[in-house]
Amino acid sequence: MRVLRLTLAALAVGAAFMQPARAGLFEDDEARKAILELRNKVQANEDAAKQRSDQLNAVIQEQLQPLRRSLLDLNGQIDALRAEIAKLRGQNEQLARDLADTQRKLTDQSQSVEARLKPLEPQKVSLDGREFQVSPDERNQYEAAIGLVRRGEFADAVAALNAFLKRYSASGYTDSVRFWLGNAQYGKRDYKDAIATFKGFIAGNPDHPRAAEALLALANCQIELKDNKSARRSLEDLIKAYPSTEAAQAAKERLRAIK
Template identity: 75%
Template sequence: QLARDLSDTQRKVADQSATLDNRLRPLEPQKVSLDGKEFQADPEEKRQFDAAMGLIRRGDFNEAVSAFTTFLTRFPASGYSDSVRFWLGNAQYGKRDYKGAIATFKAFVAANPDHPRAAESLLAIANCQIELKDTKSARKTLDDLQKAYPGSEAARAAKERAAGLR
């Protein structure tokens, strides 16, 4: 009888431990891989980033700008921060805040020249300059892009875009 009681107690403790693990797991930091970078993110960080990206995908650029700005305020040292700045620039572009987008993309490239999206950011800057009818600056940005990231997809697009500006 004593052995059976001990066995039952051990099984109950194991079940409670498994239940507790299952309840706590969603609250623990998760390993994230984004834009060639791996880092730990707490679930709220991940949830807010995913929600902001959902706004971008739906084309709700006003709300996306707000969500990304809030994210950077709440999680300034987040592993998501670089990507958030890139997508913030895209959201600003989407809502036709070209000057704001240029500032965001320039700061992003200055801080992250080796980021996988740096070349794309320069192309976005040129697109903003074209929208602002600043073709001289756009030409220079497209030229800088081709020199800095010669093998990139963005450089190929920049070459085509520059040919269309002449």
């Protein structure tokens, strides 16, 4: 009995020592379980977040895809526009060069035409106190005829002066041509023709600067034809009409010489 009691007492003591150990083991299991549950929740949250992130990325990628295509198309259009602009710039530069070449050619042609037309343009001439316009050919023909008179080639001069009057009947040179024609006829000794020419010149141009000279030449022609009466009358008319001229002084001397 005593042994039984001792045994029960020992069991009771053992049980007393065993009770705290079981409680500690139970608490460790609960902590592990809580930690595992917490880990699972964290993992689940991470998985859910990852899933949402993947879904969001997929949505963003899906939405960005058209934008990327649009950007690519826009870049392609920009590149095409740049190429077109470069092409147009090159064309403009070429057009500018062509225009400059054309303008230079037109300027050269214009200057060439002006150079060709200039000899054909009317020219202002001052002769015997009068100014008038003549063509270059008109002036050349007149000067050539007067040159013949001055060189004493009277036959050719008469032909040239008559040809001038026929071609340029309304020329400003006409009066001068008639005066020199009379002198050429006188030099050729065609006195009657010279008288007719001088009379026509004087009658049509009594105020001409060479009218006095023409009257003196007319008197000389009459003297050559031995028509002293007519010569005296011409000299007297000269002295009366143009008293202050050198021709009038010469007329006075001629009058004294005429018998």
